[in-house]
Amino acid sequence: MEDLQNRYLSICAEVQQPPNMCVLEVLEDNISSDGSLKLTGNDHLKHGDRLTDDDMVVLSKTLVGISTIKGVDLRYNNITDQGAVYVAHLIQESESLQSLDLMCNNIEADGAEVIAKSLHKNKNLKMLRMTGNKIGNKGAMHLAAMLQINTTLEEIDISDCDLATQSVIAFAIVLKNNRRIRAINLSRPLLFSLQEETIIHMAQMLVVNKTLKELHLGKHDMTDTGVERLCEALKLNISLRYLDLRCNRITRDGAKCLSEVLKHNPSLEILDLSSNRIEDDGAVYLSEVIKLPNSKLKALSVTSNNIGKQGLMSFNEAMEVNSCLTHIYFWGNKLEEPVCVAFSRVIRSGRLLAEHTDVSPYEVDGHVFLAEASHGLRRHYYWTSRYGEDGDSSNSALALMTADSLALQV
Numbered sequence: 339m340e341d342l343q344n345r346y347l348s349i350c351a352e353v354q355q356p357p358n359m360c361v362l363e364v365l366e367d368n369i370s371s372d373g374s375l376k377l378t379g380n381d382h383l384k385h386g387d388r389l390t391d392d393d394m395v396v397l398s399k400t401l402v403g404i405s406t407i408k409g410v411d412l413r414y415n416n417i418t419d420q421g422a423v424y425v426a427h428l429i430q431e432s433e434s435l436q437s438l439d440l441m442c443n444n445i446e447a448d449g450a451e452v453i454a455k456s457l458h459k460n461k462n463l464k465m466l467r468m469t470g471n472k473i474g475n476k477g478a479m480h481l482a483a484m485l486q487i488n489t490t491l492e493e494i495d496i497s498d499c500d501l502a503t504q505s506v507i508a509f510a511i512v513l514k515n516n517r518r519i520r521a522i523n524l525s526r527p528l529l530f531s532l533q534e535e536t537i538i539h540m541a542q543m544l545v546v547n548k549t550l551k552e553l554h555l556g557k558h559d560m561t562d563t564g565v566e567r568l569c570e571a572l573k574l575n576i577s578l579r580y581l582d583l584r585c586n587r588i589t590r591d592g593a594k595c596l597s598e599v600l601k602h603n604p605s606l607e608i609l610d611l612s613s614n615r616i617e618d619d620g621a622v623y624l625s626e627v628i629k630l631p632n633s634k635l636k637a638l639s640v641t642s643n644n645i646g647k648q649g650l651m652s653f654n655e656a657m658e659v660n661s662c663l664t665h666i667y668f669w670g671n672k673l674e675e676p677v678c679v680a681f682s683r684v685i686r687s688g689r690l691l692a693e694h695t696d697v698s699p700y701e702v703d704g705h706v707f708l709a710e711a712s713h714g715l716r717r718h719y720y721w722t723s724r725y726g727e728d729g730d731s732s733n734s735a736l737a738l739m740t741a742d743s744l745a746l747q748v
Contacts, residue, residue, distance in 0.1 A: 346400045358393050373408030374437070375401070380414035388414065391421035398424040402431040409437035409465075422449030426456035435462055441495075442470035442720075450477030454484040457491065467495040469523070478505035485512045485519065492518055497525035497554060503536055510539035514546050521552035525582070529559060537564035541571035544578065554582040556610075565592035572599045572606065579605055582715075584612040584639070593620030597627045600635055608637040610715055612667070616640065621649025628656035628663055635663055639715050641696065642670030647677055654680040657689060667696040669710045678706045 343365045350357045364377055377397075379388035389397070394417060401407055410428070417425065422445050429435065445453075450473035457463060468481070478501045485491070506527050513519060529536060537560055544550070558564070565588055572578065593616040600606060616624075621640065627633055640653075650668060654677070657663055682699035684690045692698065697708040 342400070342404065346396065349396050349399050353395060353399075355392055355396055357396075358387070358389065360387065361389070361393065361397065373406050373434075374411060375407055375409065376411045377415070378411055378413045379416070388416045389421075390416050391418055391424070394421040394424040398428040401428055401435075403433075405434045407432070408434055409439075410435065411439045412443065413439050413441040415443050417443040417445060417449075419446055419449035419452075421445075423452050425449075426452040429453065429456040429460055429463060433462060437465035438463060439465075439467045440471060441467050445471040445473060445477075447474050447477035447480075449473070451480045454480040457484050458487045460488065461490050463491060465493040466491060468499055469495050470498045472500050474500045475502035475505045478502075479508055482508035482512050485509070485516050489518055493521040493552075494519065495521075495523040497523040497556070501527035503527070503529055503531060506536040507539045510536070510543045513543045513550060516547075517549050520549060521580075522550065523554035523582075525554045525556035525558075525584075527558065534558075534560065534564040534567070538567055541567045544568070544571040544575045547575070548577050550578055552580040552582075553578060556582055556584040556586070558586055560586035560588065562587075562589055562592040562595070566595050569595040569599045573602055575603065576605050580608040580610075581606060582610040583614070584610045586614055588614040588616060588620075590616055590620035590623065592616070594623045597623040600624070600627045600633065601630065604632065604634045607634055608715065609635060610639045611643065612639045612641040613670075614643055616643045616645065616649075618646050618649035621645045622652045625649075625652035625656040628653070629659045631660070633660050633662055637665035637715060638663060639667040640671070641667050641714075645671040647672065647674045650677045651680060654684060657684060661689075664691070665694040665715075666690065667714055669696045669708075673697075673708050675705060675707075678708045681708065682706050 343362060346361065346365060347357055361377065364375065377389060389412065401410070412425075417440065425438070425440065429438065445468070450468065450471070457466075473481075473496070478496060478499060481494070481496060482505060485494075501524065506524055506529075509522065509524060513522070527536070536558065537555070540553075540555065560583065565583070572581075588611060592614070593611070596609065596611075600609075620643070624638070624640075628635055628638075645668065650671060650673070653666060653668065657666070678699065681690070681695075681697060685692060685695065685699055692711070693713055696711050696713050698711040700707055700709055
């Protein structure tokens with residue numbers, strides 16, 4: 339680490355740029371045991387400004403050739419298209435870099451283009467996160483084209499990047515033939531059509547794709563019609579394990595379609611329906627499937643779905659019948675006292691661990707209530723906690739996927 343600090347200071351002197359104290363502090367003592375270098379701009383405990391394009395000039399030259407660096411986390415900095423050129427240089431020249439997080443910088447279409455071109459022949463990078471960079475339709479098209487060439491990338495996150503219909507469809511088409519991508523996040527595109535063309539193409543992709551394990555389609559304005567098309571494809575899909583449909587317009591009819599998928603498709607293990615409107619009937623449809631002995635669903639999120647006593651009690655009964663479901667999140671629904679009492683018993687008995695749900699029981703004047711707990715499928719997605727990271731056990735979805743992957747390797 340001392341050698342790396344000296345190298346950084348030497349390059350700063352070479353390009354006549356003052357060293358960034360934040361970078362020096364991280365190089366001194368903050369490289370994790372797995373080789374990850376965290377240079378996030380939203381950590382208020384660090385001393386120094388957020389990284390700029392000028393900082394990337396020095397940093398890229400410093401890290402090239404350092405085999406101990408496996409991942410670089412550059413979230414919440416001020417990197418623009420100009421700095422993306424040096425990020426691309428790092429990708430091209432590094433032989434050990436496996437993960438790169440550029441969430442919430444200021445990279446636009448031109449920056450996305452140079453990063454995409456740097457990945458054409460790259461043989462090392464497995465994870466790329468571009469979340470929150472306004473790369474738009476043009477930048478996304480370059481990344482989609484890159485996936486036709488790249489044979490190494492396994493996980494790509496381009497949510498909140500202002501994708502349009504054309505680029506979402508392009509990713510769906512590319513994934514018909516790509517055999518490496520295991521997880522993709524296409525949440526919150528800017529869609530102006532009511533025909534749900536993007537969902538139709540995603541459904542066609544799921545019929546033929548046999549490697550994709552994680553798909554995020556949140557904020558697609560998806561209706562029950564779109565869900566029905568997805569479900570037709572999912573009945574034929576044997577690989578997808580994590581489906582994220584949060585913040586759409588799914589009602590009880592969509593939940594019924596999904597329950598039929600869960601009945602016949604044993605591969606789907608994690609389902610996120612947060613912020614839809616499945617209500618009691620939708621909850622009952624899902625819980626009836628969870629009760630079945632062949633149900634493989636391990637995690638379910640139905641937060642803010644206008645579910646009342648009948649629906650929530652059906653989930654409680656399902657958990658008593660089938661032990662496979664270990665994670666459930668239902669805050670934001672109608673938590674009447676019988677529901678509070680029932681889930682309080684489940685939590686206190688140990689059937690449902692406190693860190694595997696988003697409610698916590700408490701009692702006042704002999705009455706049981708549920709308070710909100712800060713747990714969820716993606717607990718630390720848009721912020722970095724001092725006491726937990728995106729990869730810890732509080733991220734239920736990631737913990738489940740990782741545990742299953744390790745089990746398969748063994």
